[in-house]
Amino acid sequence: MLRRSHKKSRRGCLECKRRHVKCDEGRPVCVLCTMSGRTCRYACESPQDNPSTPNTPKSGPNSTSSVPSISPLAIASVSNPSWATFPNAETQQSSPALDEPLNMNHMELLIHTTLDKDVFSLGSHDTNYLTNVTNGLRISLESSYLLHQVLAFSARHLAFLHPERADIYLYQAVSLQTRAVSLFNASWNGIDESNCVAMLLFSSILGHHILADTLAKRDAGGLDAFMIHFVHCLDIQKGVHTIARTAWPLLMESELENILSWSSQYTSRIPIGNHCQQVKELINKAEGLTEEENEACHEAIRYLQVGFDAVHAEKEEEYGNRFHMIPSWILLVPPALRGLFVAKRREALVLLAYYALLLHHGRYLWQIGDAGLFILCIVEDYLGTEWAHWLKYLREEVNKTLLV
Incomplete structure (x- = not known):
């Protein structure tokens, strides 16, 4: 050979x-x-x-035997994809003020985090926002990687709020995030009860940050260009999911137990609506899918329907909110479906278009904007008229909102 x-x-x-x-x-x-x-x-x-x-995980009563020998997010610090996120971010000259351990730029980001409830919001009205942020910042004082990522996400939000200064804030976001991932990977020595909360908070905020960056992509090249960023986003989320799964027993004994229990129950719900009925039929008719790929598609459809059920629910829920599935779906996508996305399998792209509709329902959130409409359009262009039948329902639903 x-x-x-x-x-x-x-x-x-x-x-x-x-x-x-x-x-x-x-x-x-x-x-x-x-x-x-x-x-x-x-x-x-x-x-x-x-x-x-690679560091060998600590052994002891509080360690977990399944902890990877290197950080699940190690690849992020090497490839540093964030520099490609915004065309003008890398053109900013390195400023000594931004490289100092603490400066007024960082103080601005810290104050913004504590005062603006929209930074970490997905449309929910958190009456305990200040308390929750204060607790998070307290934890971050002992975990510098978490503090850097909090500041990075704050800078990312400020870039959205102030387009005229976006280049400056995006440069801060990239620099702080790169430093955060580097610190996280350098400190990785397994997960125990002393660091499990900080690691989950860090990886979750990083995941939200990468998702916001991905949804903001508008590169030339249509679907082909977008899928490169989307698949990378899936890979980062896989690392986030690995950390959460590994630390789960410890997290269930932490202050995050209530919200994590709610999230687990939410993603385990039995779907109610029929918004995804047509894409189910498409997958059932698909030829050439392995059993694993078929099951992965149906699992992703189930999560999507749970998301649509929440979006159309009459009442907001206690811990989460109606858009909770938007970041969760990316986190829960089975590995076999990732392979179909890489291959740009037509049925998988229709599934992506259904996720685009879910995104479109959350279009008023700063992390999302018009991403749902954009993704639906590039999928339509790529698949062409012969697949229009499978996208007709999605286009009709989006058009209803555009006429309002």
Whole structure:
């Protein structure tokens, strides 16, 4: 069998050379070694000089046996996709004021976090917002990665509120988020009761941040360009989900128990409505799907219907809100469906269009805006008229709102 050729990397790490794979030459740790948890060394380094050997999780009564040997979010700090999020963000010159441990720019972000309830809101009216934020900031004082991510998300919100200064705030958001992920990966040594809350808060806010960035994408290239960002968003959310799943027993004994129990019950609901009936029929008729892929599609449809049920519910709920499924669906997408998205399988794109309708219901939220309409349009353009039948219901629902 012929081996796939690749351009040799003369300055690649020793591990990639041993495996005969192309190294990206990233230092101190290359991408492939980070993803696979291998020790990354370069020819000019001694083992003592290289910090890349993954930490071994602590053992003890409060540790979990299934904790990965490297951070589930490690890849984010290496690839640093945030620089590609906004065209003008990387053109900002590095400012000494932004690189200091603490400065007035950070104070502005901190004050904004405490005063503006919309920063972390998904349309709910949180009467305990100040108390919750205060508790979160208290925890972040002991976990610098969490504090940096809180400030990054605050900067992201300010960029939305002040378009005339968006470049400045986006630069802050990218810088702080990059630093947050780096600090998180450097501190990763497993999850225990002392850090489980901070790690979940960090990963959740990071997930919301990446989702907001993804939904703001308007690159040239239509669906092909958007799907690159969307799949990357799914990969980040997988890391978030891994952290939550690993820490779940500990979190159920923390101050987050009430909201996490509600969220778990919410995503486990039996669907009521029939908004997704047509896409169910499409998946049932689809040819060439494996059993795993078929089940993944139906699982995603079930979550979507739970989301539509909440959107059309008459009353708001105690802990969550009617748009809770918007970030949750991205988090819960089965791995097999991710593969269908990568392949741009037509049936999976129709599923994405249904998610776009769910997004459109939340169009007044700052993280979402017109993302639902945009995604529906690029899916329609990609699939063409022969698939218009399967998208007709979605277009009619969106048009109803545009006429109001």
